[in-house]
Amino acid sequence: MMLKNPLIKKYAYFGLIPSIFFLSILAYPFVQGAYLTFTNWNGFGYTKVIGFPNYLHAVQDPVFWSTIWFTVKFVIGSVIAVNAVAFGLALLVTSKLKSSNVFRTFFFIPNLIGGIALGVIWQFIFNNILTGLSHKFALPFFKSSLLGTTGGAYWALILVTVWQSSGYMMIIYITGLVSIDNEVLEAAKVDGASALRTLWNIKMPLMVQAFTISLFLTLRNGFMAYDVNLSLTGGGPFRTTELVSMHVYNEAFSYGHFGSGQAKAVIMFIFVALAALLQVGVSKRLEANS
C-alpha cells in the first residue's frame, strides 16, 4: 500500500476529509465563480468564453463606484463606532460593579436577534415611533424619518450595526481585559499610575490581540453586511444606501446581469482581501512591538 509512511497515513485520517470539504465547498465554487465572469453566463448557463466585457461593464457602471464609496464610508464608520462602544462596554462590565453580569447579558442580547428582524424593528422605530413622538410633542428633530434621506439612512445603518454587534465584540474585549495578569495592574497601582495611564500604557498594549480579532471581524462584517441593509433601508432612498453585497445581488438577480454581477463580486473579494491583509499586517506589527 501507499499508506506505509505513518505521516501520510495520519494525514489521510485527519487531513483528507477537511481538505475535501475545503476543496468542494470553498475552493471549487470560488474558481468556478471566477471562471464564469469570463463567459456569457446568463444565470442558467453559458455558451462561450468572452473574456473581459463583464469586468468592463462592471467598472463602467457609475452606480457600482458610488456603492463602493458608500460601503467604504460605512465600513469606516461602523468599525470605529462598534469597537469604541464595545470596548467602553467591556471596561464598564469588568469594573467592580455588582450588577456587571446582568449588564453583560443585556448588552449581548441584541446579537441574538437576527439581522432581518433587527432591521424591521428599527425601521418601525425610525419611521413610526420617532416621527410619532416628534409630532406629538412638537420636537424640533425626527420630524421626518431618518431613513428618508441618504445621510440619515447612513447614520441609521451605523446605529443599528452598533446596536447589533457591539455586544459580541464586548465579549472579545472582556476576554482580553481579564487575561491581563493582576500582578502587573497592582504593580502599576503601587507605582501610582492613574486609571487612564493604566488603560493606555498597560491594559491596551497587553490585549492587542483582542483588538486584532475585533477589528478583523468588524471590518469583515462591514464589507459583507447585507441583512440589516436589506431590511432597514432596502438600499433606498434612490439606491444610494446599497452596500456592495446588495448591489451585487441586485445586479445579478433583479436585473439579470449575471456576468457583470459576478464580476463585481470578484472585484469586491479583492477589495475585502486587501483590506483584511492590510489590517492584519498592521495589527501583527503592533502585537510584535508590544
Next chain:
Amino acid sequence: MKNTKKLVALAISSMVGISLLVTAPAHSAACSSRTKFTMEGTIKREIEQQFMSAVKDYNPSQSCYTLEVYPNHPSSDTFLSIVTPKYAAHNAATIMYALQEIPQMADKVIGWNGSPLAGLVPSNLLAAATIKGKIVGIPSTVEAFGLLYNKAVLDKAGVDPTKIATRSDLEAAFKALQAKGFNAIHFSDVWWSLGAHFMNEYFTHAGATSSARLKVLDSLANGSKNLSNDPTWNDYVATFDLLKKYSDNTNPTFQDTEFLNSVADLASGKTGFLFQGNWAEPNLLQADPKGSYGIMNLPMNNDPKGYGNDSIAVGVPGYFMIDRIDSTAAQRQGAKDFLTWLYTSPAGQHHVADAAGQNGAGGMGFIPVYNGFKVQAATYMAGAIAKYVGANKTLEWVNTYFPAGGQNIYGDLGQKYMVGKITAADYAKGIQDAWKGKPKTWRGEAVSN
C-alpha cells in the same frame, strides 16, 4: 386592437353567464399510482392560504397527480434568484409564475400554442407571453390601476368621478376636496408604484395603437428618442407635478410601509384619491368593510377626447409556465391538469374568483379572464373594472415589456423627481439612459448579458 378589446370584454362578460363547453380534464380515468409535480410559490404571497386551500381540494379530486407547492420565498428574493439555483441543480419546479422574466424563460418552458386552455384566453392577453410565436405562459387574471377613490368622501365634496375628463377637471376635484377639509390625493412614493405603474402612464399614452407604442420602445432602445421633445412626455410630467402638488405625502419615506398607511387613509376617509391598483382593495375592505371604493381614469392632458383620458390600465400581472427541462412528461401533464381544473371546473373557479375573506378564507379574488367562467367576481371595484373593460376603455400595460430591473431604475428616478433632487430634464435623460441598448424583447429579441 378593437377586436382584441372586444375579446377581453367577452371574457369578462362571460362570467355573467355565457357558458361554453369545456373539455373534461384528462384524469377522468383512474390511475394506479400518483405522479408528484411541483409549483414554485403560491402566485402571490398575499393569497397564500387561499391558493393552498385550492391545492388541498385539487389533490383528492383525482387519483393521478399530487401537487406539492414550494413555500414562498421572502419578498426580497427575486424570481431569477429563486429559479436559477434550481435549474443549476436540475431541480426546477414544474409550474412557475412570472411576468418580466418571460423572455429569459422562453426556451426552458413548454409552448401553449394550440392547447385548449390557451384557446380560452383572449388573444391580446397572451401577447406579452408570446416570444417568437411561442406562447410561453397562460395568464392568472387581470389587474387594473388608476385613481382609486373613496366614494363617500367624493360624495361629501360634491365630486362626480364620471365627470372628470381632463387634467383641469381633476385639479378642480382636488380643490373641492381640500375645501371640505379632506386631503385631495395620496401620490405614492413607493418605487414599484412610481417605476412600474405610474411610469406606464407615459408609455401607454405614447401611442394610440399597440404598434405605435412599440415603436416608442424601439426608439428608446435605439437611443434615438428625445423625451423632452415629446408632448406626451411633457403631459406626463405635468400630471406628475399636479399629483405632487396636491398630495398629502409631503415627507416621503420611500419605504414599502407607506403603502399600508396610504390605504388606511383612503379607507378612513382622510384622503379622497389614491394612485394605486385593485390589489389594494382587500386591504381597503379589511380596514372598512362597509366602504365603497371605486377606480377611475387618470386624465393626462386637457383634451376631453384625448387618447386614454377616459380609460384605466388593465393587464395581466403574471403568467403560468411549465418547465420542459427537468420535468417528466407525466409531471407536465399533471401541471396542465391542475391549471385546467383551477380555471375550468366549478370548484376551481370558486377558488379563483370568490372574494378573499379574513384569515385566509374565501377565494383569490381574481377577475376571471378565461372564457366559460361561471363564477362572478365579487367586489365593487371588480365590477367597476369589468365595466371599463366592457366599454373598451382599457389601456395597455406597456410595463409588461419593461426590461428586468428597469422598473427599479425608473422608480428611483421618480422618487428623486418627487423630492426635487433632479429636474424634469434629468428625469427624461435618466429614463433614456436606462433604456438605451436594451434587447427588444417585444420584437422577440433574446436577452443576453
